[in-house]
Amino acid sequence: MMTKNIRREDMSRAAIVHAILLTYTLVALYPIFLVIINAFKSRKGIFSAPMSLPNAETFSLEGFTKVLARSNFELFFFNSFTVTVVTIVIVLLLASMAAWALSEYKFPGNTWLALYLAVGIMVPIRLGSVSILNLIVELGLINTLTALILVYVAQGLPLAIFILTEFMHQIPKDLKEAARCDGVGEFKIFFAVILPLIRPAVATVAVFTMIPIWNDLWFPLILAPGDGKQTITLGIQQFIGQYVTDWNAVLASLSLAIIPILILYLIFSRQLIRGLTSGAVK
Amino acid sequence: MADLKLDQIRKSYGAVDVLHGIDLDVKDGEFVVFVGPSGCGKSTLLRIIAGLEDITGGDLMIGGDVVNTKSPRDRGIAMVFQSYALYPHMTVYKNMAFGLKLANHDKSAIDQRVREAARILQLDQLLDRRPSELSGGQRQRVAIGRAIVRQPKVFLFDEPLSNLDAALRVQTRIEIAKLHQELKSTIVYVTHDQVEAMTLADKIVVMNAGNVEQVGSPMQLYHHPQTRFVAGFIGSPAMNFTTVHIDAVEQGKVTVTVPGGAKAVLPFDVPANDVGKDVELGVRPEHLSLGENGDLSISGEVDVVEKLGDSTYLYLKLANGDRFTVRAPGHSRIKISETVNAAAEAGASHLFDANGKAYAKLECPAEYSADE
């Protein structure tokens, strides 16, 4: 009865569509899945039956025990988290301030300044690594998280300013006019009226700032490779370098690095798309 | 051209039923308007006819064929959207030609049809423009033109005037009426504006909460609303309602007490066991006059006065707190907080039971009847 009114072509089309989507989802997830299941196996299990789930015979946590005992995972994770979160906060604050000034005030060179600040979207900051290293050394910031944060802020600002400027153009004129009529100062207008309004764009800016920072290997390798200052990516790279023949440890460390970021992502993925579709990026 | 038949059309989204079994016959060439408050299911019904939504139950027939599972393009329909939905990257010409191109018509046939439609709608000069370069009214005409060129069996209009300003709305309304006369096509038109419904429709379908309340010509709905909902929805300003008490019933007559204590004898067929119940009395503002000169008389304190020039609307507060609107002549001098009396002929009144269903009116003077 129910199916009577469903078009046959629709059914077959839906089947094809879901087949395509499922296939690609499998392609995207299977490698990750494979690493995680094998992290819970003994060395024998990993090599003899790599594609099966761990069972009573092959189940083993030796990889995790080894990783947690011999590396400083919590510290790496904490370093990455600190660098990422502090950078995001600074980028959001400074970028929204600049975006506000660029979109709201008419001043000589407005367009040029906007262009100047946009150059960084297209030019990778890595090309300046040689001088960044010298600069950081001169500032005495080598091997500190501060060095990473400064560079990441500079790297994240251009795109954030660009996205937020576009977004601020959409803020209705009435809102700020009303505030001005009430005699509210320019700073207060920004912090009390404008900042709360850009929330939809925050998730988007945060994700686009976060992905490259969290995953970066280059600057941690150059600026803060020292003990105790490694980010998770560098820590993993070094740890795997040390235990490369020990697949239990390798797979366990990969899993430990993957799982937190995936959980974070699952929590925030809805905000991300909402931010993207709210017109912040076009 | 074709007729359209809806047979027990039901629609649900998951567990939520939005249409509860709609029956409707639309004759070939008829202009049908679906009207109702937002959320009543009228747009969903239109989208079902268009084939943009699946049917959960029942049958939909266009020109005698069941089209339940046919895709929109095989139904012979064309639709005009509220937002116009013009393709922003195409010129006016391409917008109108798009459907024909997809149907693989040859170039010269497409060109002929597009230019013909453009002529009818006075779009000849605008064919190379893009939608962003057009005014609201022009866009509206392009949207209609895009429907015309496809020479559909049924035209579907989804609130096409609601994005226009008041003046343009009246003008376009008249154009649509003329277009219908010219094309003699079957049109299904959705609106929440009862004025559009009254002026355009051959047949109005009043919908409420997924049900059809009443189907009929504009005048039938105006004079013979079968439910309190229809009575309240059709007509502007809206019909007045107040609670009255049924005192007695005799052959073809009912005696009621109106707020304030006055009695009135009205020509309704009310079952004897309804005596003693409270029911709703309805009278249209334009059928009330000041003074006590009528079968039905009711008094109240004037609370707001609106002067429109040719007439003056008085808003009365009745003894039970209900409000009544009275249309008085334009020269009326009555002021706020005066107490006035309004009266109407018994034949102009409507009576609705507790479920909102109209009691049958037994005598109906010609001026209060839709019969021509």
Place this chain on the structure above:
Amino acid sequence: MSNKVFAKGLAAALAASVALVPLMASAGELVIESWRNDDIDIWNDQIIPAFNKEYPEIKVTFSPTPPTDYNALINAKFAGGTAGDLITCRPFDASLELYKQGNLAPLDDIAGMDNFSDVAKSAWQTDDGSVTFCLPMASVIHGFIYNKEAFEAAGVEVPKTRAEFYAALDKIKEEGSYIPMAMGTADQWEAATMGFQNIGPNYWKGEEGRKALIDGSQKFTDKPYVDTFAELASWASYLPDGYEAISYPDAQNLFSLGRAAVYPAGSWDISLFNSQAEFEFGAFPPPPAEGSDTCYISDHTDIALGLNAKSPNAAEAKVFLEWMTGSEFASLYSNALPGFFSLSNHKVEITDPVANEFVSWRQKCESTIRNSYQILSRGTPNLENELWNISAQVINGTVTPEEAGKAAESGLAKWYAPHQ
């Protein structure tokens, strides 16, 4: 997102980061930079505790980085002033350059430096031999490690000559239950180090050939070198399927899982196999040609320890270095790390049988070091890097042995006068 939670998280992280910045390594704590990440447990569990028994007040941290990153990282760390106090030294030019840049301190005044022979020190001295800037630790010896069970299964004996070696490999291949030889070319350096430098000395007669290359009297296009490449090329048929994508750890796993019969080894592999392999294994030196009376082995001065010239803990570091010249360290190191053979003159008993086998070749055969390390990797293109690439390609079959010789020679001829 829950804004409140988000905001709280931000505030906490912000506060934490501010608190973190001033945290720097405390004075008096020695940091050892090393590429020997495999040894981290031995340092932490044996060497450092032994040192602390004598000097409990000096805290020592062993901080290794992956071998492939080590050189770049140590350069960057020196540039940034973040290098540790004690620097593990690569032999020859890499460390010499660090000394010339003023990053390594001269160590001639360390008491106990005379416990090392001149040959041992030569890899970490200025060209004129006047200054020694790293304390020699160990050398590594190349050869082949074999799976005894595999040899029994195929019914082959430990080969004494090149012909016997390949006959044995053929037989193992035919028998089919073991991969004849576990190695891959994905990381490139194994091809050069465990391949070219392992079997080559038998062709170019060890030190004689190495010196001849330096003075220009021999060239890579000469027969010994082309023949070495040719033998290397013949390995392809004994290597596992897909050897082009097999990395060094892959090869180690293949052997330690008991899937392969022979493993071209550096003596440093012994400790890993001791811990992972569940079968008995032995070792034999690169077999010389039939009828040749001398065998040659690569006994490469591989690792030393230097002092960061800018170390704030130089005094403590020197204490550590002096301790390292003693016999306790020599014996501890050689036995804790079977396969790293102390370069000191102390008499050391080696308990590991396989390591003992390796070190016994010093008596039977002539020793030499890798021919690309001294002087010849000073210019661009860099000979060592060239040899990695070329050796891998020879095994992959993408260049012929003759072309390989030409490529190596032409690279050298670009900048090295004796070859121009």
Place this chain on the structure above:
Amino acid sequence: MAHSGPMTDWRKAKLPVFAFLAPATIIYTLFMIYPLIDSIRLSFYTTPSGGEMAFVGFDNYRTILGDPDWSATFWNSFWNNMKFFAVHMLVQNPIGIALAGILSLPQLRFRNTYRTMMIMPTMLSVVIVGFIWQLILSPVWGVGVDILDIFGLKSLFGPWLGKEGSALITLSFISVWQWVGIPLMLIYAALLAIPDDLVDAAIVDGATHFEVFLHIKLPLVLPTVAMVSILTFVGNFNAFDLIYAVKGALAGPNFSTDIMGTLFYRTFFGYQLQLGDPSLGATVASLMFLIILAGVLFYLFAVQRRLARYQL
């Protein structure tokens, strides 16, 4: 840039405008623009071992582009980078567009779940992705063989990462696998911005869903597609991590996976017995800068200007 109505004159609020702009501009200038310019400056100098920095004009450029060894290496990495980019353009972006198109179909069930899952690899670190695929493609572990075996394609398996002919392509595909999420996300967002009415109108006009995508949706998201392309270009010419994580800085076999990022790293920091050279490194970086600049200018002047952006 489009402005919504007239802007406020800055003279009414000099201090706030300055205070709003200064922090971002200063950090950005100090840690981004200055290092870029300084790198270019450095490329005109040389630092002999232990000696003072000396101005050498275009000598470094002459070395890299003129010296047969250097120029062969440089152009090899350039063309490898072009191939890397080509694979992304021809595989990553079409797949991203197609998946975004499918995900934006009306009445699709589990839309959000699919989208979330498909973007997941993009969230992982390149280093991790590199290791994951190295393990899967390793002939020793045999997972790759087993997977192909399911489809009866066992014989197709090869040591792809180790062969000169296939290593770069394989790495490109790994990178595509990871980064498909970016075009997917951006184009999906752009597609969602297209009003439903437009799609309905086209369907009533007789279009199939594929025709709707081809004739209506795709033309409307072309500016986003162009933006994704230039971001791909910049990203690819800036790539380093994946190759470094999988093949090391020597980018074997025989430099077949050497791209500009690895060349830059090797030149600057050195490798094994080879020592690093900051000036030559800066020269490589400056050349990369020029290449990226050329691509971006091409986009700005030749592509973006021709793509009208429609008010939806």
